[in-house]
Amino acid sequence: MDYRSTLNLPKTDFPMRANLSKREPEFLKMWEARGIYGKLIRQAKERTKYILHDGPPYANGNIHIGTALNKILKDIIVKSKFMAGFNSHYVPGWDCHGLPVEHEVEKSLGKKKTELSTVDIRKRCRDYATKFVNIQREEFKRLGIFGEWENPYLTMNFGYQATIVREFGKFLLNGSVYKGKKPVHWCPTCKTALAEAEVKYEDHRSPSIYVKFRMISKLENEFPALKGKPISVIIWTTTPWTIPANLAIALHPDFTYLAVDIGKEVYILAEGLLETVMEKFGVGNYKVLEKFPGKRLEGFKTRHPLYERESIIILAPYVTLDAGTGCVHTAPGHGQEDYETGVQYGLEIYSPVDDDGRFTKDVPFFAGQFVFDANSAVSKKLAEAGALLKEEVMVHSYPHCWRTNDPIIFRATEQWFISMEKTGLRGNALKSINEVTWIPPWGRDRIYGMIENRPDWCVSRQRAWGIPITVFYCSSCKQTLATQETIEYVAKLFEKRGADVWFDEETARLLPEGTRCPGCGGSEFTKETDILDVWFDSGVSYAAVLENRPELQFPASLYLEGSDQHRGWFHSSLLTSVGTRGHAPYCSVLTHGFVVDGEGKKMSKSAGNVIAPEEVINKLGADVLRLWVSAEDYKDDIKISDEILKRLADSYFRIRNTYRFLLGNLYDFDPEKDRIPYPDLYEIDRWALHRLQKLIFRVREAYERFEFHIVYHSVQNFCAVEMSSTYFDILKDRLYTFSSHSRGRRSAQTALYEILSALTQLMAPILSFTAEEVWQHLSGGEGKAESVHLTVFPEIKNEYLDEGLNERWERIWEIRAVVMKALEEARKEKKIGLSLDAQVHLHLPEKEYQFLKSYEKELKSIFIVSSVTLRPVESREEKEVKAEVLRADGEKCERCWNYDVSVGKDPEHPIACGRCVEALQG
RNA sequence: GGGCCUAUAGCUCAGUUGGUUAGAGCGCACGCCUGAUAAGCGUGAGGUCGAUAGUUCAAAUCUAUCUAGGCCCA
Numbered sequence: 001m002d003y004r005s006t007l008n009l010p011k012t013d014f015p016m017r018a019n020l021s022k023r024e025p026e027f028l029k030m031w032e033a034r035g036i037y038g039k040l041i042r043q044a045k046e047r048t049k050y051i052l053h054d055g056p057p058y059a060n061g062n063i064h065i066g067t068a069l070n071k072i073l074k075d076i077i078v079k080s081k082f083m084a085g086f087n088s089h090y091v092p093g094w095d096c097h098g099l100p101v102e103h104e105v106e107k108s109l110g111k112k113k114t115e116l117s118t119v120d121i122r123k124r125c126r127d128y129a130t131k132f133v134n135i136q137r138e139e140f141k142r143l144g145i146f147g148e149w150e151n152p153y154l155t156m157n158f159g160y161q162a163t164i165v166r167e168f169g170k171f172l173l174n175g176s177v178y179k180g181k182k183p184v185h186w187c188p189t190c191k192t193a194l195a196e197a198e199v200k201y202e203d204h205r206s207p208s209i210y211v212k213f214r215m216i217s218k219l220e221n222e223f224p225a226l227k228g229k230p231i232s233v234i235i236w237t238t239t240p241w242t243i244p245a246n247l248a249i250a251l252h253p254d255f256t257y258l259a260v261d262i263g264k265e266v267y268i269l270a271e272g273l274l275e276t277v278m279e280k281f282g283v284g285n286y287k288v289l290e291k292f293p294g295k296r297l298e299g300f301k302t303r304h305p306l307y308e309r310e311s312i313i314i315l316a317p318y319v320t321l322d323a324g325t326g327c328v329h330t331a332p333g334h335g336q337e338d339y340e341t342g343v344q345y346g347l348e349i350y351s352p353v354d355d356d357g358r359f360t361k362d363v364p365f366f367a368g369q370f371v372f373d374a375n376s377a378v379s380k381k382l383a384e385a386g387a388l389l390k391e392e393v394m395v396h397s398y399p400h401c402w403r404t405n406d407p408i409i410f411r412a413t414e415q416w417f418i419s420m421e422k423t424g425l426r427g428n429a430l431k432s433i434n435e436v437t438w439i440p441p442w443g444r445d446r447i448y449g450m451i452e453n454r455p456d457w458c459v460s461r462q463r464a465w466g467i468p469i470t471v472f473y474c475s476s477c478k479q480t481l482a483t484q485e486t487i488e489y490v491a492k493l494f495e496k497r498g499a500d501v502w503f504d505e506e507t508a509r510l511l512p513e514g515t516r517c518p519g520c521g522g523s524e525f526t527k528e529t530d531i532l533d534v535w536f537d538s539g540v541s542y543a544a545v546l547e548n549r550p551e552l553q554f555p556a557s558l559y560l561e562g563s564d565q566h567r568g569w570f571h572s573s574l575l576t577s578v579g580t581r582g583h584a585p586y587c588s589v590l591t592h593g594f595v596v597d598g599e600g601k602k603m604s605k606s607a608g609n610v611i612a613p614e615e616v617i618n619k620l621g622a623d624v625l626r627l628w629v630s631a632e633d634y635k636d637d638i639k640i641s642d643e644i645l646k647r648l649a650d651s652y653f654r655i656r657n658t659y660r661f662l663l664g665n666l667y668d669f670d671p672e673k674d675r676i677p678y679p680d681l682y683e684i685d686r687w688a689l690h691r692l693q694k695l696i697f698r699v700r701e702a703y704e705r706f707e708f709h710i711v712y713h714s715v716q717n718f719c720a721v722e723m724s725s726t727y728f729d730i731l732k733d734r735l736y737t738f739s740s741h742s743r744g745r746r747s748a749q750t751a752l753y754e755i756l757s758a759l760t761q762l763m764a765p766i767l768s769f770t771a772e773e774v775w776q777h778l779s780g781g782e783g784k785a786e787s788v789h790l791t792v793f794p795e796i797k798n799e800y801l802d803e804g805l806n807e808r809w810e811r812i813w814e815i816r817a818v819v820m821k822a823l824e825e826a827r828k829e830k831k832i833g834l835s836l837d838a839q840v841h842l843h844l845p846e847k848e849y850q851f852l853k854s855y856e857k858e859l860k861s862i863f864i865v866s867s868v869t870l871r872p873v874e875s876r877e878e879k880e881v882k883a884e885v886l887r888a889d890g891e892k893c894e895r896c897w898n899y900d901v902s903v904g905k906d907p908e909h910p911i912a913c914g915r916c917v918e919a920l921q922g
Numbered sequence: 923g924g925g926c927c928u929a930u931a932g933c934u935c936a937g938u939u940g941g942u943u944a945g946a947g948c949g950c951a952c953g954c955c956u957g958a959u960a961a962g963c964g965u966g967a968g969g970u971c972g973a974u975a976g977u978u979c980a981a982a983u984c985u986a987u988c989u990a991g992g993c994c995c996a
Contacts, residue, residue, distance in 0.1 A: 004957070007957065009957055009958090010957085010958055012958095016958080016959085016960075016961070017960075317923085317924080317996095318923075318924090318996065320923075336996085337996075440927090442926060442927065443926090445925090445926065446925075446926045446927085446993090446994080449925055449926075450925085450926095450994080450995085453925090453995095562993080563926085563927080563992090563993055563994080564993055564994065566926085566993085566994070567993090567994055567995080568994095591993095593927085593928085593992070593993075594992060594993065596991080596992065598933090599991085600928090600929085600990080600991050600992075601991070601992090602991085602992070602993095628934095631934055631935080632934070632935090633934085633935070635927090635928095636927080636928055636929090636992085637927090637928070637991075637992050637993085639933090639934090641933090643932080643933065643949095644933065644934075646933090646949090647932095647933050647934070647948060647949065648933095648934085648948095650948065650949075651934085651947085651948060653960095653961090654947095654948080657958065657961065657962085658958095660958065660961090661958045661961090661962090664958065665958090709934075709935065710935090710936095712934085712935090713934080713935060713936080713946075713947070716934095716946095716947060716948075717946065717947055720947060720948080721946085721947075724958090724962075724963090725962085725963065725964090728958080728962090729962075729963065732957080732958085732962090736957065737957095820963095820964060820965080821964090821965075823954095823964075823965095824953080824954090824964055824965045824966095825965090827953065827954060827964075827965090828952095828953075828965090832954090833954060833955070834954075834955060834963095835954085835955095835963085835964085864963085897957085
């Protein structure tokens with residue numbers, strides 16, 4: 001007789017091979033067709049809200065692995081919060097304005113650009129951004145991300161644009177916005193400001209000059225040794241044309257400076273550069289008169305070498321000893337660092353250069369000259385004044401215009417700023433930082449330090465693709481006009497027609513009729529053409545999205561982005577929210593690290609170590625990518641490599657096979673009819689349920705703490721150790737050989753059903769596709785949810801917890817390990833192959849003997865051998881459990897493969913054991 | 923150059939307030955099974971805890987320096 005067919009072997013059409021790249025899109029279609037996300041939010045409508053507010057990715061290019069990581073992390077949180085019983089409605093967004101899009105559009109236009117109006121360019125920018133929003137949306141959906149994809153937020157939506165105007169309006173009205181000067185990269189050929197991204201660095205020949213600034217302040221009181229001779233501070237620069245704008249000389253506070261007597265006069269310079277400089281000057285005979293740290297000279301005054309003006313000595317930390325003299329020529333209108341120290345010391349941001357790069361007419365000697373041509377004139381004039389000590393030529397890296405390739409200059413221009421101090425923004429922001437939960441905790445220190453030290457926020461840009469700074473200027477008295485009425489009028493216009501109207505319409509039509517200048521009563525106005533920094537756009541997303549959509553909530557429960565956003569979105573959102581609402585827009589901020597390669601190095605095209613999400617999805621599936629996200633501790637940098645992905649794929653298959661085994665053994669189990677009440681379950685099944693409760697506890701807690709790698713490791717361990725190699729292995733005999741409806745089999749199935757449904761739900765936020773696939777295969781009555789994502793996590797059932805039982809089984813597992821070792825020995829000696837070939841004699845100390853006695857009947861199934869006999873050890877000295885392995889007695893039952901003396905007793909089934917005969921009849 | 927952060931087996935992670943021989947899973951090696959079968963089971967080998975110096979009776983854990991790497995500034 002073919003006994004195989006009389007067994008209850010696993011049966012399922014849940015495939016072993018996942019073929020995720022093909023199967024996942026089918027689930028996406030299913031979710032979409034059945035409107036699963038819509039059902040989810042409807043179902044959760046009345047629940048407590050947990051709102052993760054999406055930081056908008058930039059609408060340019062395809063998503064990369066870092067974007068995928070970020071969105072998957074968000075999705076795991078959103079799904080796990082829904083399953084934990086919250087309403088976690090997720091509205092994704094995109095950042096659409098800004099230079100990168102404008103760049104791409106300009107590139108594609110080429111020379112045609114100059115023929116187009118601002119509005120035309122903006123229209124093309126909008127089309128370009130729309131295209132990439134659509135591309136990225138599909139890419140995100142393919143990852144299995146749930147959210148309101150049909151109605152995301154875009155910073156270029158008319159409503160959003162109006163919000164930007166209103167929010168910036170609040171700053172305009174509260175007195176924190178001012179206009180000031182700031183140096184920007186400026187291309188004299190294009191007559192335009194350039195952003196950092198529009199600048200390329202190339203080698204350039206520049207003059208290199210050493211200039212002396214005669215000391216005016218008397219040094220004798222401080223340094224008696226310096227009495228008598230004229231003293232000069234020596235500076236070095238490669239941009240002689242900025243000498244006319246010199247207002248200060250910067251020294252490092254802690255470097256040692258020297259006063260050096262070279263004969264008729266005394267030079268001041270840094271100790272570390274003395275020899276180099278003296279050699280350059282050809283001075284062989286010199287004497288150091290004084291030594292002092294830079295900070296002792298702070299506030300001393302020198303005379304400008306060309307003009308009747310002072311140049312003050314200031315301190316700056318960026319002074320280096322790499323080149324020059326350690327005394328840095330400072331022109332606050334012509335350099336970034338110069339500007340910052342200039343602001344700090346209250347110096348004028350002096351920049352007497354016009355749009356064409358020519359000196360303005362108030363500059364003696366050089367008025368009207370192009371700055372680069374003026375280099376030699378300046379040197380000549382310095383030489384005439386006796387201030388030029390040395391002139392050379394040097395080749396160095398210098399900024400050039402990306403378009404014309406011409407060298408560019410730093411030039412101070414009028415810009416708009418939000419003050420950090422005028423309304424106490426800095427102090428309030430610092431206070432608000434302490435009210436937020438930062439995960440990990442050092443995020444707080446990081447943003448705190450930045451807010452503490454940052455300069456005022458320069459919010460203006462001289463570009464086309466963005467939101468205009470909606471202020472007006474009175475044509476007659478030049479006064480700035482921005483009132484509640486004008487701001488709201490413009491906001492309403494934007495709401496209806498978009499921000500393009502600002503560039504499309506005449507100024508008069510952007511103002512309420514009859515608007516008068518409050519200063520002079522004038523009725524003619526011009527409009528500002530600068531646009532806002534895009535960080536302001538995304539920085540008010542809470543206002544445009546959270547406050548505008550009633551299904552959401554302000555402040556957000558959570559912001560979640562890469563750690564670079566401490567300077568980016570977390571930062572700008574904090575400032576706008578604190579400035580207008582007095583507190584942070586988020587309760588918690590979670591940051592993740594950056595994706596790096598297997599060696600921990602950053603990914604770059606040039607290094608050739610880039611892994612694209614698309615590749616992973618096509619090769620292994622989105623679920624493997626999601627599993628990767630969950631497995632790594634994202635607080636640190638996150639590694640990815642082919643090996644890591646291979647390991648993850650292996651790990652995925654182990655989990656998948658666990659699901660498959662469970663499904664295969666539940667094909668004939670109807671939980672509503674066949675479930676065995678808990679007290680009647682076999683003890684080992686109750687052990688399994690106890691372990692399951694522990695897993696549920698650990699996993700739910702890990703989700704709550706956003707520690708997804710704990711989820712991954714816990715589930716992985718549970719599947720591999722507690723289930724597959726222990727519980728399932730033991731269960732097979734009962735599941736396969738007992739009659740299908742027997743109490744023993746139903747008891748096992750009762751536990752397996754609980755395990756399967758819990759395991760499916762616990763992994764659903766991570767393995768969103770696979771969990772759904774399992775769920776669709778799971779039997780269940782009317783009450784079964786349409787999708788696993790519509791369910792909530794299993795609760796811990798206290799009645800399933802039994803610590804005493806667990807402890808007993810821990811002892812059994814220890815003894816089982818001893819038996820396994822003995823079996824392995826016997827296997828090596830070729831005594832047995834299958835463990836069922838063996839019988840085991842256990843030699844036990846008294847305590848163990850008494851304990852195992854009560855499990856005597858079950859032990860053979862627990863050890864998966866044909867029989868177990870228990871023997872107390874003879875000597876009391878013996879404390880160890882010993883297992884002796886012998887060939888099993890009796891014949892092998894062809895049905896259950898156990899050896900038993902009953903085989904052959906039944907004439908109808910001469911090669912089956914008594915237990916199997918019963919099962920066959922039963 | 924500055925701020926913040928990271929470094930534990932081939933891979934991913936644990937490692938409480940410093941306290942025996944540093945753990946887990948995967949992978950690997952060897953073996954078993956062929957009734958989860960492109961599966962399953964068993965046994966085993968892998969680590970100077972990035973390096974150095976210190977504090978201590980005792981350091982993966984505390985301190986300093988260095989090295990490698992990441993993010994943000996300059």
